Structure formats: structure tokens, C-alpha cells
Amino acid sequence: MEPNISELLEGSMKPTNPPLEILGKIIDKFSSDRVIGEGGFGTVYKSVFGNWSVALKRIKSSMKIHQKIFRREVDSLMEVNHPNVVQFLGLCSHAVETPMKNPESKRYVFPEIREILLCSEYISNGSLDTKITDEFRGLDWDKRYQIIQMDIKPANILLDNKMMPKITDFGLSRPTENSQTMSRNHFS
Numbered sequence: 172m173e174p175n176i177s178e179l180l181e182g183s184m185k186p187t188n189p190p191l192e193i194l195g196k197i198i199d200k201f202s203s204d205r206v207i208g209e210g211g212f213g214t215v216y217k218s219v220f221g222n223w224s225v226a227l228k229r230i231k232s233s234m235k236i237h238q239k240i241f242r243r244e245v246d247s248l249m250e251v252n253h254p255n256v257v258q259f260l261g262l263c264s265h266a267v268e269t270p271m272k273n274p275e276s277k278r279y280v281f282p283e284i285r286e287i288l289l290c291s292e293y294i295s296n297g298s299l300d301t302k303i304t305d306e307f308r309g310l311d312w313d314k315r316y317q318i319i320q321m322d323i324k325p326a327n328i329l330l331d332n333k334m335m336p337k338i339t340d341f342g343l344s345r346p347t348e349n350s351q352t353m354s355r356n357h358f359s
């Protein structure tokens with residue numbers, strides 16, 4: 172079953188964790204000509220479902236993410252429905268065990284690599300930083316607008332086809348230095 176993107180975007184349906192079959196279908200659509208941009212934590216792709224376009228952020232499998240913070244942020248994003256916030260549509264996450272030979276013991280281990288996709292509405296007009304001059308780029312945006320967002324800057328304000336500003340990137344994929352991680356690709 173395809174996710175009902177129109178209901179999600181209109182706000183009549185809440186974001187979901189789409190099942191694995193959908194993840195597979197979505198991943199099939201990945202190709203370099205669909206890349207919108209590259210961030211520090213992954214690649215963003217454009218994908219089309221019927222009349223709707225979505226942006227899919229594929230988190231690098233090597234990226235270690237603090238599981239508790241990540242889940243908390245996803246929980247909050249699932250509740251947000253505001254015209255000035257890029258609509259979060261859902262999260263796909265699944266683990267694959269890839270056999271790897273431990274060079275020391277010469278035995279195979281099966282580290283778990285986690286694939287994470289964050290799906291949101293696609294915003295067509297690029298980000299604010301591409302529309303303003305250098306002197307405005309360094310403003311203290313977070314203090315000026317009293318918005319609680321960890322990484323507010325013109326690059327994280329996208330503009331839709333009516334030039335309506337929408338905040339994106341709520342620091343969902345911020346990494347952690349240590350402790351519990353979502354990606355465990357070490358030998359054990």
C-alpha cells in the first residue's frame with residue numbers, strides 16, 4: 172500500500188512509520204538525477220507519488236545517531252502541522268545485517284547497518300540563503316525570531332512556490348559522540 176501523501180500533506184492524516192515494503196519501493200526510486208542536495212548527514216532526494224512530490228533524506232549508514240534524542244525529535248515532528256514548518260511525513264527505518272570478515276579473528280561477524288529515511292513535503296523554490304545578500308546571512312536568526320530550532324539559519328528556511336518561508340531541519344540527524352547509537356557497524 173502506498174502512503175497516502177495527499178492526506179498527510181493536507182494534515183488529515185498523521186505522519187507514520189511506513190512499512191518495509193514501502194521503504195524498498197522508495198529506495199528503488201533513488202538515482203543520482205533525483206538528488207536535490209547533500210547535507211552533512213545524508214543525501215536528499217526528490218521523489219514523486221502521483222501528484223505529490225516529497226523530499227527523502229537518506230541518512231548515511233555510517234552516521235551514529237543518539238537513539239533516544241532521535242526518537243524524541245521524531246515524536247515531536249509527528250505532531251507539528253504549521254504553514255511555516257516543512258511538513259514531516261514519516262520515517263522509514265530498518266536494519267540490515269551485512270557479513271564482514273574480522274581481519275584479526277578471520278571470522279565473519281554480522282554488524283547491523285541501519286537504513287534511515289526521513290520523508291517530508293518537497294519545497295520547490297530553494298532555500299533563503301540563495302536569495303539574500305552576504306550581509307544578511309550572518310544575522311542572529313534564532314534570537315531575532317525567538318524560534319526554538321537548534322540550527323536556524325537561512326539555509327534551513329525553504330521557500331515554496333508562493334515564496335512562503337518554511338523551516339526545515341530540526342536537527343533530527345545530529346550525531347552523538349558516544350553511547351547508544353542507531354548504527355552499529357563495529358566488530359564485536
Ligand SMILES: Nc1ncnc2c1ncn2[C@@H]1O[C@H](COP(=O)(O)OP(=O)(O)OP(=O)(O)O)[C@@H](O)[C@H]1O
Nearest residue numbers: 207208209210211212215226291292293294298340
Ligand atoms: N523538504 C525539502 N524540499 C526541498 N529541498 C530540500 C528539502 N529538504 C532539504 N532540501 C535541500 O536539500 C539540500 C540538503 O539538505 P540538508 O538538510 O541535508 O542539508 P544541510 O542543512 O546543508 O545539512 P545538515 O542538515 O546535514 O547540516 C539542501 O540544499 C536543502 O535545501
